[in-house]
Amino acid sequence: MATKKNNTIKLKFDSARNLAPAPESKSAAKIDPQYDLFINGKFEKPSGKKYFPTINPATEEKLSMIAEANTADVNKAVVAARTAYDKTWKKMPAAERAKYIYRIARMIQERAREFAIIETLDGGKPIRESRDFDVPTAANHFFYYAGWADKLEYAFPNRRTEPLGVAGQIIPWNFPLLMAAWKIAPALACGNTVVLKPAENTSLTALKLAEIIQEADLPPGVVNIITGAGATGAAIVNHADVNKIAFTGSTEVGKIIQRAIAGTNKKATLELGGKAANIIFDDAPLDQAVEGVINGIFFNQGHVCCAGSRLYVQESVFKEVVRKLKDRLETLIVGDPMDKNTDIGAINSKAQLDIINKYIRIGQQEGAEMYQPSCAVPKKGFFCKPTIFTNVAQSNRIAQEEIFGPVLAIQSFRTDDEVIEKANNTPYGLSAGVWTDKGSKIFNLTTKLRAGVVWANTFNKFDPTSPFGGYKESGYGREGGLQGLSAYVNIIENR
Ligand code: NAP
Numbered sequence: 001m002a003t004k005k006n007n008t009i010k011l012k013f014d015s016a017r018n019l020a021p022a023p024e025s026k027s028a029a030k031i032d033p034q035y036d037l038f039i040n041g042k043f044e045k046p047s048g049k050k051y052f053p054t055i056n057p058a059t060e061e062k063l064s065m066i067a068e069a070n071t072a073d074v075n076k077a078v079v080a081a082r083t084a085y086d087k088t089w090k091k092m093p094a095a096e097r098a099k100y101i102y103r104i105a106r107m108i109q110e111r112a113r114e115f116a117i118i119e120t121l122d123g124g125k126p127i128r129e130s131r132d133f134d135v136p137t138a139a140n141h142f143f144y145y146a147g148w149a150d151k152l153e154y155a156f157p158n159r160r161t162e163p164l165g166v167a168g169q170i171i172p173w174n175f176p177l178l179m180a181a182w183k184i185a186p187a188l189a190c191g192n193t194v195v196l197k198p199a200e201n202t203s204l205t206a207l208k209l210a211e212i213i214q215e216a217d218l219p220p221g222v223v224n225i226i227t228g229a230g231a232t233g234a235a236i237v238n239h240a241d242v243n244k245i246a247f248t249g250s251t252e253v254g255k256i257i258q259r260a261i262a263g264t265n266k267k268a269t270l271e272l273g274g275k276a277a278n279i280i281f282d283d284a285p286l287d288q289a290v291e292g293v294i295n296g297i298f299f300n301q302g303h304v305c306c307a308g309s310r311l312y313v314q315e316s317v318f319k320e321v322v323r324k325l326k327d328r329l330e331t332l333i334v335g336d337p338m339d340k341n342t343d344i345g346a347i348n349s350k351a352q353l354d355i356i357n358k359y360i361r362i363g364q365q366e367g368a369e370m371y372q373p374s375c376a377v378p379k380k381g382f383f384c385k386p387t388i389f390t391n392v393a394q395s396n397r398i399a400q401e402e403i404f405g406p407v408l409a410i411q412s413f414r415t416d417d418e419v420i421e422k423a424n425n426t427p428y429g430l431s432a433g434v435w436t437d438k439g440s441k442i443f444n445l446t447t448k449l450r451a452g453v454v455w456a457n458t459f460n461k462f463d464p465t466s467p468f469g470g471y472k473e474s475g476y477g478r479e480g481g482l483q484g485l486s487a488y489v490n491i492i493e494n495r
């Protein structure tokens, strides 16, 4: 029964969208004050005794101290991985390997809430995304590749495969747990062992994954997770006993890695930057397309290599689409990533926010017209309003260079050929999107756009069964699906 007190409760509404704050509780997440290196199944202190802080980019508060691995630690991890490969993992029946991988998948699901909270606290992405996308998709990758472990003969019919050996895996800060899953799951399924380095800004969920790997009783040394900055990554790349490098990150570091492994027999897959074009034709369902564009660039603060950071709109609907986009921007909530209503969380670091703001200034100096919604942005922490530019020229830097933030460059086009030419006119080729009612247009564009993934009437859809990877300076090799398996085996043609 309602009491007088209940009747007088005043709901505190968020002025942006009239929604009451709905913060996720931090209590389900246990973050230790300090984390060591996970080598040979145990957590070990770094030999240089150095630690660096990891912060919450939404509050600038320190969350924990993370061990910095030097070359001696990297060597220890590689030796552990080599020993585990030779003595245990390579010899284990594939169906047994699969059981471990399934176990990891199930344990991620069991601890999904904790993973989501830590991912959001450490990286700044909205809890809705960590909860509904990052963590379940990471678990799905382990499930999917566990299924392949004892079926490689069907994946590669009439050919024999053997694992590569020790895989050195280096990942960025935008999808920390998911990128670890993308890399570890297929490597293990094919019988390789792993030394993985997360990005220095976002090591926590990889270290939580190390706890799961320990609890899952994976043989020591099969997965080693070592933390540190670029120098630690370089030590993995340069280690003579690493057989494969799997790298996701910037094109700049990708080129350094290519140079470092030239002349060695190390295999590599490189997933690098992007400057994806989203293309809206005048026959497209416009509201759906606008929603897809919003999702494509503002999802995860634009910290997505395949983000739809360029938009091409057919001239006859250009004004209408831009108006709809501006209207939709007004409704987005920028702020506390732990709030379940938040659409755009914190930029991952001060350094990344500076890069984004630099490009926003460049866009204005280049003569493009900027629009940002009127929403409030928290004073503390690293935040950026969603930003769109019109009056953009194809040669402008904001249309050519990767910004890796919530910034969209919009241009118009008249014909199919013109938009294909413009969409292909960047050094990158990771992804693209086509919005149209006509199947024939979709087929025409998907065959001519030089991008690894082309979405039609949707954007940023991921599934473990689909291969993902780039053309041109977006890298080479594929992750996900069957193609993701072939990146971790030597194929011997005659059985
Ligand atoms: P980054 O600087 O290239 O870093 C990626 C990883 O490499 C981090 O773990 C980094 O360590 C490490 N690293 C840095 N220098 C290294 C070196 N010389 N040798 C070996 N490893 C080194 O990229 P980021 O700034 O973290 O991430 C943003 C970039 O990644 C964007 O350009 C984005 O497009 C790209 N990205 C691509 C994909 C894809 O799938 N294609 C996915 C996500 C991101 P520290 O961070 O600890 O310094």
Ligand code: MG
Binding pocket: 054, 055, 056, 057, 121, 122, 123, 201, 202
């Ligand atoms: Mg952090």
